[in-house]
Amino acid sequence: MVDVGENSLNGYERNVLHRNNGDGTFSDVAHVNRADRIEDGRGVAILDYDRDGRLDVLIRNYRQPAELLRGTGPRRHWLQVKLTGTASNRDAVGARIVAVTGDRRQLRVVGAGSSYLSSGSLVQHFGLGDATAVDRLEITWPSGRVDVVRDVAADRRVAVTEGRGIVTANGKEVRDANAPHHAARR
Numbered sequence: 029m030v031d032v033g034e035n036s037l038n039g040y041e042r043n044v045l046h047r048n049n050g051d052g053t054f055s056d057v058a059h060v061n062r063a064d065r066i067e068d069g070r071g072v073a074i075l076d077y078d079r080d081g082r083l084d085v086l087i088r089n090y091r092q093p094a095e096l097l098r099g100t101g102p103r104r105h106w107l108q109v110k111l112t113g114t115a116s117n118r119d120a121v122g123a124r125i126v127a128v129t130g131d132r133r134q135l136r137v138v139g140a141g142s143s144y145l146s147s148g149s150l151v152q153h154f155g156l157g158d159a160t161a162v163d164r165l166e167i168t169w170p171s172g173r174v175d176v177v178r179d180v181a182a183d184r185r186v187a188v189t190e191g192r193g194i195v196t197a198n199g200k201e202v203r204d205a206n207a208p209h210h211a212a213r214r
């Protein structure tokens with residue numbers, strides 16, 4: 029064994045930030061976003077801490093201060109979805125959410141433990157570009173139940189409870205609106 033003292037064998041690699049080009053490829057855009065710092069990173073958590081509809085990045089570095097990178101890109105439309113399981117586990121870990129806008133489908137899978145000793149928010153974020161609503165939000169719960177909610181207005185955070193559809197939007201109770209149109213067991 030080599031004694032490296034206070035140093036880290038992992039070194040200080042330049043951080044990267046990958047943009048999804050939407051065509052199956054990614055581009056490293058760290059340099060234009062000033063995210064290409066040389067740090068000894070460990071955990072990373074993705075969340076929208078200031079709830080402005082743009083995702084932010086929290087980085088935990090080894091023997092260095094943590095860093096919060098605030099997303100300041102152009103404002104486009106978005107939808108954030110927080111699931112609560114009933115028959116499934118309460119945090120809905122393992123649930124799959126498909127958001128359909130026009131001919132575009134986006135998938136988010138609710139996970140816990142997305143990075144080393146850390147995890148991103150359980151709130152699932154969908155960037156919608158120019159779309160002002162999600163045509164169809166399809167949730168496959170860990171229990172096997174499938175809930176579908178149609179015509180979900182953008183630019184807000186909705187809470188969806190298994191079997192009940194949208195129960196709150198931006199923290200306010202939603203009554204009878206957006207109830208699941210279709211619920212089935214696989």
Ligand SMILES: [Ca+2]
Nearest residue numbers: 041043067069
């Ligand atoms: Ca690094």
Ligand SMILES: [Ca+2]
Nearest residue numbers: 076078080082
């Ligand atoms: Ca934000």
